[in-house]
Amino acid sequence: MSQAEAVKLQPRPLRVMELVMKLIFLICGLISVGFVLFISLYLIVSGLPAILTIGPVEFLFGTTWASTAAEPQFGILPFILTSVYGTAGAIVLGVPVGFLAAVFLSKVAPKRISRVIRTAVELLAGIPSVVYGLIGMMVLVPAVRELFHLPDGASLFCAMIVLAIMILPTIISVSETALNAVPKEYEEASLALGATEIETYFRVSVPAAKSGIASAVVMGIGRAIGEAMAIIMVAGNVANMPSLFASVRFLTTAITSEMSYAGVGSLQQQALFSIGLVLFLFIMLINILLNTFLKGKREK
Structure with a gap:
């Protein structure tokens, strides 16, 4: 007996409950993925402009961090x-x-x-x-x-x-x-x-x-x-x-x-x-x- 046939043989309240639980699990999974995507997008939008302004090489490989100096450096x-x-x-x-x-x-x-x-x-x-x-x-x-x-x-x-x-x-x-x-x-x-x-x-x-x-x-x-x-x-x-x-x-x-x-x-x-x-x-x-x-x- 396949899983689909076994589900059909279940009483209607149990089938409804199973569908509801599957929907809840799906929503929870999508929320988790959504949080990761939101954080990723927010960091990209907020952090990428500074990297482009400073320069990727200077930012990532610079050895001096002086963010409050008269001529700031962000290495x-x-x-x-x-x-x-x-x-x-x-x-x-x-x-x-x-x-x-x-x-x-x-x-x-x-x-x-x-x-x-x-x-x-x-x-x-x-x-x-x-x-x-x-x-x-x-x-x-x-x-x-x-x-x-x-x-x-x-x-x-x-x-x-x-x-x-x-x-x-x-x-x-x-x-x-x-x-x-x-x-x-x-x-x-x-x-x-x-x-x-x-x-x-x-x-x-x-x-x-x-x-x-x-x-x-x-x-x-x-x-x-x-x-x-x-x-x-x-x-x-x-x-x-x-x-x-x-x-x-x-x-x-x-x-x-x-x-x-x-x-x-x-x-x-x-x-x-x-x-x-x-x-x-x-x-x-x-x-x-x-x-x-x-x-x-x-x-x-």
């Missing part, structure tokens, strides 16, 4: 490189810790301990970003300044650490869910063949859950790229070329720090919208590349 290459380095550093620091913590919670930890740690992870996810920034500014920045004998501890290094901590809850939760979804038969077959528990976890369970773990990394990258409030408090917010122990400014913090006093309709405000457009395209490009890479891996 955002330092912001782009800082965002790339900061996100990469956060992933390098946060992904191994989050991944191993997820394996521990899913496969190794006793139930009581895993319950306590899981609760702590959930609380970590609920802490506002401004609190991360405040603690980083009051604790981490002075510690880095004293440890490395720097004139100012606010730096790219501090931003990497704060971002790494902030992406941990996402990576741990999503990776643990993926590991818990692996059928127990896989592990039992591996153990029956003589593999140890640790070998089974890393050679059977983890490969079986790699799609979910990869999704966790993608979500962590999105969180790290889009963060602004915590970073502006620990990175120093100075438009320098990126250096590990120098004050820097990210794409997000560049918008946050100047939008409040930028003149309405001014070139400065339009340039800030252009930064938002670059950030939006940057995030879209990373998602497309990662999804293409993961899809290729699944097909193999």
Whole structure:
């Protein structure tokens, strides 16, 4: 019996309800797509004029940002490189810790301990970003300044650490869910063949859950790229070329720090919208590349 025939055999109220639910789902999907299209169109309309006025090459590859100078300059290459380095550093620091913590919670930890740690992870996810920034500014920045004998501890290094901590809850939760979804038969077959528990976890369970773990990394990258409030408090917010122990400014913090006093309709405000457009395209490009890479891996 086909699906269409099965639907016809249903009572009329059920068929009406099914049609209504399908319509609701369709509307929700269209609303989601509509929001993405609206944001994309708004950023293009608001940000493209500044790029054309300044010049794409000068805007994207210029190394000086002086938006309030007598002769303003709008080069955002330092912001782009800082965002790339900061996100990469956060992933390098946060992904191994989050991944191993997820394996521990899913496969190794006793139930009581895993319950306590899981609760702590959930609380970590609920802490506002401004609190991360405040603690980083009051604790981490002075510690880095004293440890490395720097004139100012606010730096790219501090931003990497704060971002790494902030992406941990996402990576741990999503990776643990993926590991818990692996059928127990896989592990039992591996153990029956003589593999140890640790070998089974890393050679059977983890490969079986790699799609979910990869999704966790993608979500962590999105969180790290889009963060602004915590970073502006620990990175120093100075438009320098990126250096590990120098004050820097990210794409997000560049918008946050100047939008409040930028003149309405001014070139400065339009340039800030252009930064938002670059950030939006940057995030879209990373998602497309990662999804293409993961899809290729699944097909193999």
